[in-house]
Amino acid sequence: MATAGRMRGQASKAIRVLSHRVHSKCRPGLGPVAPSCRPLRSAGCIEPLLVAAAVTSFWRGAWYVMDAVLFPGDLLRxxxxxxxxxxxxxxxAHKAAGATQAAGPDLRAAALRTPPLRRLAVLYCLGLSVVSCWRGVWVLWDGVYERLTGTPATQDALASGLASHAxxxxxxxxxxxxxxxxxxxALIAVITDAGAFSGVFAPYFGSLAILFSRRR
Structure with missing residues (x-):
């Protein structure tokens, strides 16, 4: 019985050590401020889905504003x-973050070292740049496809979609x-903004902010 207990204890310790090593290597180079890769627990599955919906709303809103103000009658322009x-x-955003190289991990590391308000501004600017770039490519695809084929991409969605996807x-x-x-x-499971939300808005949003900024 004692031997079996020791074996179970050693196995449990080995699993904990292995788990720590795996998690500590998930985001190398970002130091203690960066959260390790977090397994999605049953109670934690709500947060990724909520964030997915919120991010989609952010993208949709920015996209529609650009549709309305950026040459609405000319796809190419x-x-x-x-x-x-x-x-x-x-x-x-890259300059504001203080990054010296264009690689993603370097930019994230620099952003994490900035004060919370500045980090939020940098992240917001990066978010808009992502939406704007995605929309630019999307709209250019539609414009070029229509120019080359004479058919609007929305009326030939299968061919246009397959070409774009491939x-x-x-x-x-x-x-x-x-x-x-x-x-x-998917992305929220391993990457966060390292407490920028909780550091600025937690006193105002109370339990909701604490719930979504708690340590895993």
Whole structure:
């Protein structure tokens, strides 16, 4: 009995050590401020879904505003303007974060070292740049497809969609960035803004902020 108890204890310890090593390597280089990869517990599955809906609402709102103000009658000009805004806003956020290289982990690490309000501003600017770039590519696809085929992309969704999907898939695989196609609820499981929300708004949002900013 004693031997069996020792074996169970050793096995449990080995599992804990292995789990710690795996989690500590999930986001190397970001130090103690970065949360480790967090397993999705049953109670924690609500947060990713809620964030996914909120992010979609953020994207939709920004996208529709750009539809209304960026050359609404000209797909090509609207797409180019959207791409320009996206690149410009990313550059501003990149400089504000204090990053010296364009690689994603370096940018995130620099952003995590900034004060909460500044970090939120940087993240918001990056969010707008993402929406703007995505919209620019999307609208340009529609404009170029219509210019080349004489048929609106929305009226030939299958052919246009297959071409767009295949090209994007080939490029992200070839460049080693297939993980970039993930978005909430997948991405929230491993990446957060390291407490910027709780550090600024927790006193005002009370239990809701505490619930979603608690340590795992």
């Amino acid at each position: 609207s797409g180019l303007a959207s791409l320009g805004i996206g690149w410009a806003s990313f550059t501003v 090209l994007g898939l080939v490029v992200v695989i070839a460049t080693g960035h297939l993980a970039s196609v993930t978005a909430p609820p």
